[in-house]
Amino acid sequence: xxxxxxxxxxxxxxxxxxxxxxxxRRNAVAILMGVExxxxxxNINLVAxxxxxxxxxxxxxxxxxxxxxxxxxxxxxxxxxxxxxAVGLAIVISVYRNRRTVIAEDVDTLRY
Amino acid sequence: MEPEFGxxxxxxxxxxxxxxxxxxxxxxxxxxxxALWLILSLFGVAGFFVLLAAPFLxxxxxxxxxxxxxxxxxxxIMLTRRLMGLREAPNSQWPYGLIGxxxxxxxxxxGLVLASTGESPLLVSQPLSEITGExxxxxxxxLVDLNQYVLPFIVASLLLEAAMVGAIVIAREDE
Numbered sequence: 367x368x369x370x371x372x373x374x375x376x377x378x379x380x381x382x383x384x385x386x387x388x389x390x391r392r393n394a395v396a397i398l399m400g401v402e403x404x405x406x407x408x409n410i411n412l413v414a415x416x417x418x419x420x421x422x423x424x425x426x427x428x429x430x431x432x433x434x435x436x437x438x439x440x441x442x443x444x445x446x447x448x449x450x451x452a453v454g455l456a457i458v459i460s461v462y463r464n465r466r467t468v469i470a471e472d473v474d475t476l477r478y
Numbered sequence: 479m480e481p482e483f484g485x486x487x488x489x490x491x492x493x494x495x496x497x498x499x500x501x502x503x504x505x506x507x508x509x510x511x512x513a514l515w516l517i518l519s520l521f522g523v524a525g526f527f528v529l530l531a532a533p534f535l536x537x538x539x540x541x542x543x544x545x546x547x548x549x550x551x552x553x554x555i556m557l558t559r560r561l562m563g564l565r566e567a568p569n570s571q572w573p574y575g576l577i578g579x580x581x582x583x584x585x586x587x588x589g590l591v592l593a594s595t596g597e598s599p600l601l602v603s604q605p606l607s608e609i610t611g612e613x614x615x616x617x618x619x620x621l622v623d624l625n626q627y628v629l630p631f632i633v634a635s636l637l638l639e640a641a642m643v644g645a646i647v648i649a650r651e652d653e
Contacts, residue, residue: 376496378583379500380496381582385575386504386578386579387503395551396509399513406543413526416532434619434620438627441535441617444543447547453641453648455553456648460648462558
């Protein structure tokens, strides 16, 4: 099998690529894409830890517990990502309608 | 061909998809091309889920991320149509962003290296236990089991519901 660290490094690299997109892109939609990349990197890590450290069943005080924490968390990340992108794009469209721009730096009314 | 080598080959292929797609997303000047690169990257992540024996998540990755989220992003790009052909440069602080991302990556790798000593579970190259039974069935049970994740599951459903209603309200044109 592949070492766990290989998956973690790919996850870290993807996370940093997404982080660069969030920090450096000017377009609000591109920033949202960067956030998606970061969420995916987290998902890789969650599933990799699940696969290597806690798959299968484990006996606990409440009886036989199925170790599905990693996959369940990843499923919740999917839900949050879908919600985030829906609201984010709705805001982008609303801003575009009102101000004719999607450049994040131009939407700075709250600064003044 | 040794099975070990084959696994590394598949892993490398998906790494190229994921990282290459990510780099394309970040560096492409055309927003529409960024979205297409994002599809490639998400597809690579789905491949990783298959490698990690999580086929349900891989299917969801393709259905929800590629099928819904990226399509939604492409819709948004097209609705704000002046962007379609716009060639966009990174903002003035992009070197700081690059340095920050590089430092973050270096710190994560440093943490991994420092933690990989002795009996660290990070060093495992073999899963601690094999997957027994049907993991898909176990996942379904885990999400609705009272002792496990039924409450987060319901909260997530409510969050999704609220987000969809909110998105409609925000994006709707005023009458």
